[in-house]
Structure formats: structure tokens, C-alpha cells
Amino acid sequence: MAKKETKKATKVVKTKETDKIRNMDTAAIEKEIAELKKELFNLRFQAAVGKLENTAQIKKNKKQIARMNTILTERANAAEAK
Numbered sequence: 128m129a130k131k132e133t134k135k136a137t138k139v140v141k142t143k144e145t146d147k148i149r150n151m152d153t154a155a156i157e158k159e160i161a162e163l164k165k166e167l168f169n170l171r172f173q174a175a176v177g178k179l180e181n182t183a184q185i186k187k188n189k190k191q192i193a194r195m196n197t198i199l200t201e202r203a204n205a206a207e208a209k
Contacts, residue, residue, distance in 0.1 A: 144191070148198050156195050163192050 148156060167188045173179035 145194055145198065148195055153199065153202065156199060160192055160195050163188050163195075167192070 151159070167185065170179060170185050170188065174182065174185065179185075
């Protein structure tokens with residue numbers, strides 16, 4: 128008789144983008160926002176000229192900047208509440 132093999136469930140834990148940002152300090156977040164804004168400017172310029180191939184990158188950058196600003200606002204509100 129053949130033995131029945133049992134599969135063990137392995138759980139893959141993915142860290143969310145917001146969790147990665149929350150682990151960063153405030154100065155690093157502000158630095159990253161500045162870099163993303165520069166990149167967003169360049170992407171918009173490329174889009175205007177017609178050289179941009181991946182137009183979805185503009186939306187991704189805007190969302191990333193918004194996430195980071197949201198976390199900075201959360202931290203500011205938490206500091207005021209103390």
C-alpha cells in the first residue's frame with residue numbers, strides 16, 4: 128500500500144508597503160518623498176514629450192507619495208495627542 132503524503136501548509140508572510148514605510152524613521156520618509164517627487168516630475172516630463180513607455184509608473188509614484196504623507200500625518204497627530 129502506498130502511503131498518503133500530507134502537505135504541510137507553509138505560510139508566506141508578505142509585508143505590506145505601509146508596514147515598510149512605518150518601520151522607516153521620519154527623516155528617511157521625507158527624503159524618500161523628495162526623491163519620488165523628483166522622479167514624478169521626470170515621468171511627467173517624459174509623458175509630455177511622448178517618451179514615457181510605462182504610464183502606470185506615474186500613478187504608482189503618486190500613490191507612494193500619498194502613503195508616505197499619510198504616515199507622516201499619523202505620526203504628527205499621535206505626537207499632538209500625547
